Amino acid sequence: MNNPLDTAGASPPAQSVIISPDAKPGSTSESDGVGGPTIKINVSYGSSLHVIHLPAQSTFGDIKKLLVHKTGLEPEEQRLFFRGIEKGDNEKLHLEGVKDKSKLLLMERAASKEKKLEETRKLNEISKASEAINVVKAEVDKLSDKVAALEMAINAGNKSSEKELLVLTELLMGQLLKLDGVEAEGEAKLQRKAEVRRVQGLVDLLDSLKARNSNPFSQSGNAVTETTHQETFDNGTEGSNDPSSTTTSSSTKISQDWERFD
Structure with a gap:
């Protein structure tokens, strides 16, 4: 049997040095399971x-x-x-x-590579769609300026060329067809939708201008109303207490309301 005194001065057993995977070269740690130089x-x-x-x-x-x-x-x-x-x-x-x-x-991994290729493809398509939409937008800007000029002229009582109104409408419809042919996703899809609405609004405005341009007197409705009131006053019927006049007026109003309803 060994004498306890024989081992009293012995050195303790050497301990293994453990190095962490995240440690810098030359450093050590006491993490379990990872070690060595x-x-x-x-x-x-x-x-x-x-x-x-x-x-x-x-x-x-x-x-x-x-x-x-x-x-x-x-x-x-x-x-x-x-x-x-x-x-x-x-x-x-x-x-x-x-x-x-x-x-x-x-x-x-192949799956990761395919995913990235698909993401790149989508980004390229969005970029291509945005570019196409911007081209249309630039053309619509020019047409919008012409529509605004025609609107000012017609509002001022000037008669414009019917052909000019028709050509502008056709040009705007052509831009709608271009937008319809753009394959868009994400942000580009929202851009296309907004531009379609703008073009449709300009086409509707042109339709309204066509009607006003073909019947310029419709803009002077207020003047006609004022003249009628003036003539009525001059004829002495304004504010008349004649019951027959009141009855006739009421009858006429009801008849007009019914016609509008039909």
């Missing part, structure tokens, strides 16, 4: 080469986490290969033969 790993991704420093007993999943900010790929979007074989996230580097200055190959 810090090693340098070269990761090839496309035409790029990324250098990673981490403990030798880390996992391939730890490498993926460190590659996120370098490649822009999330861990689930990454595939890591060592010696031509894809490695799982929980596999240990040192157990798989990964050493200092070993080289790994990183590839993006």
